[in-house]
Amino acid sequence: MLNYAIIFLIIAIIAAVLGFGGVAGVAATIAKILFVVFLILFIVSLIRSRR
Incomplete structure (x- = not known):
């Protein structure tokens, strides 16, 4: 996802x-x-990994 953002x-x-x-x-x-x-997916994955 970040790769596509950088390309665009x-x-x-x-x-x-x-x-x-x-x-x-x-x-x-x-x-x-x-x-x-x-960013939203990254934050959600950080929150879910703590549980």
Whole structure:
């Protein structure tokens, strides 16, 4: 999950450098969503592993 977030972040950075604003915005949004999902799943797994 974190791997996909990093990949989309890299795509967003490259697209922004090349001037593709729409693609960069969409890729950055996807990267943010995936990162939040990763954090939520990580915290849930930490809480469950303590029990």
